[in-house]
Amino acid sequence: MLVWVIYDIIKTKTRTKVAKACLSAGIYRVQKSVFLGELNLNQIDQLSLKIERLIDLEKDSVYIFPLCRDDFKKVKLLGQAFDKKMVTDEIRTKFF
Amino acid sequence: MRSEPNSFSEAVELSVTPSLVLEFLFCPRFIYFMECLNIPQHEELRLKVQLGRSVHENKQRINKDYLRKKIGCIKKEISVYLNSPKHHIRGLLDEVLWLKDGTLAPMEYKFASYRERLFRTYKFQLTLQALMIEDNYELPVQRGFLVFVRSKNHLLTIPIGDRERLQAKKAIEQIFDIILTGKFPSRTRSRAKCADCCYKNICV
Numbered sequence: 001m002l003v004w005v006i007y008d009i010i011k012t013k014t015r016t017k018v019a020k021a022c023l024s025a026g027i028y029r030v031q032k033s034v035f036l037g038e039l040n041l042n043q044i045d046q047l048s049l050k051i052e053r054l055i056d057l058e059k060d061s062v063y064i065f066p067l068c069r070d071d072f073k074k075v076k077l078l079g080q081a082f083d084k085k086m087v088t089d090e091i092r093t094k095f096f
Numbered sequence: 097m098r099s100e101p102n103s104f105s106e107a108v109e110l111s112v113t114p115s116l117v118l119e120f121l122f123c124p125r126f127i128y129f130m131e132c133l134n135i136p137q138h139e140e141l142r143l144k145v146q147l148g149r150s151v152h153e154n155k156q157r158i159n160k161d162y163l164r165k166k167i168g169c170i171k172k173e174i175s176v177y178l179n180s181p182k183h184h185i186r187g188l189l190d191e192v193l194w195l196k197d198g199t200l201a202p203m204e205y206k207f208a209s210y211r212e213r214l215f216r217t218y219k220f221q222l223t224l225q226a227l228m229i230e231d232n233y234e235l236p237v238q239r240g241f242l243v244f245v246r247s248k249n250h251l252l253t254i255p256i257g258d259r260e261r262l263q264a265k266k267a268i269e270q271i272f273d274i275i276l277t278g279k280f281p282s283r284t285r286s287r288a289k290c291a292d293c294c295y296k297n298i299c300v
Contacts, residue, residue: 040291040292042144042292043292045144046142046143046144049143049144049147050143
């Protein structure tokens, strides 16, 4: 399923670690603190456990939103937006 | 591929761990890849497995003498390695509990959240442990306990009956059949499991 990971983290070091955890899970960076990509339930659980151990639970906040494909089709993108096909793994490699 | 045993006694010496039975329940092809082709799944690299193992280590150190009075526990043993030649099972049990009613019970810690439904694998694991306990301690086992670490140590009691014991023994027989004949079993009926399978790249 498609998953949004959105975070608000105070410490730069922690923020970098969380960003790396998201990228290593295989999701794409669509904004500075927003990631989007295709993960299964087990991968979502694993990522949330990983992030939970990195962040300060008293100060930081991380949202992990699942999103169904039907709703994703209704997403409106304005301005400098991400490639819809890329984040849904419809295309694996981009040739320029 | 592993060659067939020369005699029945060689086959009889085989034994399985409850973990291997759980792999079989996930997908019979796990047994083929792990035992016949000797391709390890490297589960130790998974974060959830690592965290689960650390939980087990902590349980061995912290509050060792704690007895759950609510379930009628009067004595317990921690991290018990048992071998049952009769049922061809061996394995490490988290806890063996002595209960007030004169029965014994296995207790298993799960690094998981408690959901309303009870998974088949949990039942099988406790049943296999019950068979090992009965064979080694020669006392009856009527129930097992699960502790869900990620749900504030929620305790779940699971009755273990003859039906469960038969199913567990049947699963062991099927595992032996794959190991001894080296036949390629059919995959699991649930294709959803394939998405998260470590062998998906080599499974046809």
